[in-house]
Amino acid sequence: MNLTDLLAQAGGLQSVARDLGISEAQAASGAEALLPAIMGGMKKQAQAQPAGLEGLGGLLGQLGGGSLLDQVLSPQPTDPSQGNAVLGQIFGSKDVSRTVADSAASRSGLDSGLLRKMLPLLAMLVTGYMARQAGGGQPLETAGSGPGLGGLAGSLGGLFGGRSTGTAGAGGAGAAGPWGGLGAMLDANGDGNALDDILRMAGGSR
Known part of the structure; x- marks a missing residue:
């Protein structure tokens, strides 16, 4: 089961759809x-x-932990400010967020403006989910993942396409990981990081 399926199972995609007024x-x-x-x-x-993973x-x-997941899943409208803070940490600048949204728009057929609004909500869902793994909580289906950092390693190892243990799992070099054809297409050089390839294709590789 990939991360999109896990978030859908938890109600995350339903919450994102509600917040943005989309299906x-x-x-x-x-x-x-x-x-x-x-x-x-x-x-x-x-x-x-x-x-490493610790x-x-x-x-x-520090970015908000598991509470970020709860905020998006809440029936109340989600404040995206903490999601934007997460994006600032992982992407470094708003320019990268715009590049990611524009690239995703060309592949999904969705409007880039809509995807820019979706980005912080998804960032909150992912951060909250991963933080729950690190803390040993299992709000979503995590078969085979133990509590604490072991659970986080297993989760990250699978999501990144690497092994399930240690820092090497987080830095694994699976070309497609759980993303199937889309992940393989975005990860053009097979280094296991779609973000690098998005920035490279946009002429913004750092």
Whole structure:
């Protein structure tokens, strides 16, 4: 089960659809197009942390932790400000967020302005989910993942297409990971990070 399916199962895509006034099918299409870049940004953060996944777990908590998941799932309209803070951390600038949305628009057929509004909501869902894994909570289906950092390693290893243990899992080099054909297409050079390839195709590689 990929991350889009997990978020849908938890009601995350329904909440995003409600917040943005779109159908769940459109929310799912947008998520499929945007999540590889979000996870690419998370992968970069994991690789940049001196303590690997442990450091990333701490960062997730600083960004809002599991409460971010609850905020999006709440029946109340979601304040995207914390999601924008997450994007600022993983992407570095609003220019990168715009590039990601524009790239996703060309692949999903959805309006780039809509995808820019969707990005912070998805960032909150992903951060909240991963933080719950780091804390041992299992709000979504996480078969085979243990509590604490072991659970986070298993979750990240699968989502990044790598192994299920240790920092190497977060930096795994699976070309498609859980994203199937879309992930393989975006990860053109097979380094396991769709974000790098989006920026490269846009002429904005850092």
